[in-house]
Amino acid sequence: MNRQIIIIGGGASALMLASLLPKNRATIIESNAKLAAKIHISGGGKCNITNKYMGGEYFLAKHAFVESILNVFDEKKLLLWLKKEGLNPVLRKKTHYFCENSSTELIDIFKKKIKHQRVLLSEKVIEVTKRGAYFKVKTQKRILSAKYVVVASGGLSFPKLGASGIGYEIASSFGHTIKQTAPALVGFTVQKEQFFFKTLSGSSTKVSIRVDEQIFQGDLLFTHKGISGPAVLDSSLYWQKGSIEIDFLPHFSLEHMRGSKKQISSLLPIPKRITKAFLVQLGLEDKPFFQLTFKELEKLQSLQQYVFAPAGTFGYSKAEVTKGGVCTDEVDAKTMMSLKEEGLYFIGEVLDVTGKLGGYNFQWAFSSAFVCYKNIRE
Ligand SMILES: Cc1cc2nc3c(=O)[nH]c(=O)nc-3n(C[C@H](O)[C@H](O)[C@H](O)COP(=O)(O)OP(=O)(O)OC[C@H]3O[C@@H](n4cnc5c(N)ncnc54)[C@H](O)[C@@H]3O)c2cc1C
Known part of the structure; x- marks a missing residue:
């Protein structure tokens, strides 16, 4: 099997990427015993997936960077994809799209779609290094090798759901700048x-x-x-x-x-x-x-x-997201690949892109995953 892609994290962005990739291409490494912990509790258990109004202005980020990624996979394309998979999100508060009954409707789709990928649960990534063309991904249990590594490990919010600073540590170790992080969408x-x-x-x-x-x-x-x-x-x-x-x-x-x-x-x-x-x-x-x-x-x-x-x-324990993160000037918006290290990708919240309330952060996770998929599948 040609599992050349290691995805660090088993949250929203990782699951979208693994769902899109051809069978047997990826290994997901997730420190929690279960996938999608945040999707599960998000939106009061119904997951606010996206919003009728989308655009760079709804994000604290470099707007041009966000827009070029949203343009490839926006809320309409996401909704079409979900529909094809059997999920028809419902509109609440006029503009917010939610799962009709429970966020498990979305999680179940991902679980089905990633059936043919390898999933390592309860396994924490500690370090990523590179020798020649291959990355070495060290976990608490083993060392894995892959040509491509996608950092989808999210931010620091909700440590009780597995959040860690590993994404920033990996980025820093490959020479990336990290914009100062802070709790956001918080009281x-x-x-x-x-x-x-x-x-x-x-x-x-x-x-x-x-x-x-x-x-x-x-x-x-x-x-x-x-x-x-x-x-x-x-x-x-x-x-x-x-x-x-x-x-x-x-x-x-x-x-x-x-x-x-x-x-x-x-x-x-x-x-x-x-x-x-x-x-x-x-x-x-x-x-x-x-x-x-x-x-x-x-x-x-x-x-x-x-x-x-x-x-x-109220701090990271209550914050829905983390603002700041991997500086987007050092990531290619057409591919999500690091401009510092070939084969290293960043998607989702680990980047310095933070959406407002209303489904923007999941849309970002899914859009950035899609752009990464388009490049990495080849
Ligand atoms: C309470 C709450 C409600 C929210 N509601 C909404 C909402 O309704 N709509 C919306 O748009 N956004 C919402 N958000 C924000 C949204 O959940 C995140 O922005 C989104 O999940 C980010 O996706 P991600 O893939 O980047 O990271 P995550 O979904 O956080 O996934 C990262 C994964 O990486 C794993 N990980 C971390 N470190 C390691 C390591 N060292 N080794 C292995 N695995 C590791 C984590 O356990 C986690 O599962 C909510 C957040 C919270 C906390």
Whole structure:
């Protein structure tokens, strides 16, 4: 058998690549006892596979690099491929494609497609070296040899599901630059001044968040650790340290309410529990709106520009993805091959490409796998 390709990792990108390759061509090495651990729990167990709207602008990355890869295998081609394999993802939230019932629908397709590839489970890759035209892949159990190595080992998020820094170590050992990594699509912890957020744990409200010139609209969820929810997770992609600005009253004019006889907490389009906590913080009474003095109104308006510096993030243990990674300037977008070492490929999250919430990270994993397949099959 001509198993010339070793794929490091048994997650989303690895499984797509192994599914596309001709039979008996690849060996997948996965440190977990099972394949596809993240697909399994993703999207609340239903896996948000892709999105109706796709493009480089949905990624924190070099946009031209991402686009050239998406152009080869975009969401439409992915959906067609899935359909051919018997999966018809359903649209939720108008634009997000999910498995209809369970992410196992997708995992089962991959398992069927890779039946004729070799799969080594519970086997951790420790090192990759090269002698002549062949790579030596050292695991805890053996040394394997192959002409091509595809690093599909993902990022550092969710270490309990097998995440490790092996991809970055391999890349560095072959001279690649690693863009500083950090947890992303993750909640923020708060400093002393915002500890009162924790008393609101479980409440959520619609907000608009500004971070680093980017604006994210959506739900903010107060948690016992700080803040989370879609708008916060997306904003974590761009947060580096420093302040963020939250508008708790997006598209709402306090000025226009001046004559209202309603209590403040009844008037504001925020859950009462949240309004009351903020009123206490602002030193304001919950009274009929028209009774607010000009100064008090100004204080209330600060809810539309609530600026604070998060203490940090919830960390890799809670982050959906890792931003940063193998620098894309050193990888060929037409093949996914390293520009430093012939025969070495990088696909998926290990690269410095991070998508927003909404299925972008799986689409990236699958698109980059497809481009790699197109080159490596020959
Ligand atoms: C809770 C959660 C929910 C998510 N939901 C979504 C979603 O709905 N939609 C979306 O688009 N994205 C989602 N993501 C992100 C998405 O799962 C990842 O971006 C995607 O899985 C990346 O694919 P990958 O193949 O690059 O890496 P992974 O899928 O992470 O696969 C990498 C594999 O490599 C293995 N590995 C690591 N080190 C070694 C080693 N030394 N030796 C052998 N194997 C190793 C790991 O065990 C892992 O199985 C979610 C992530 C999390 C954590």
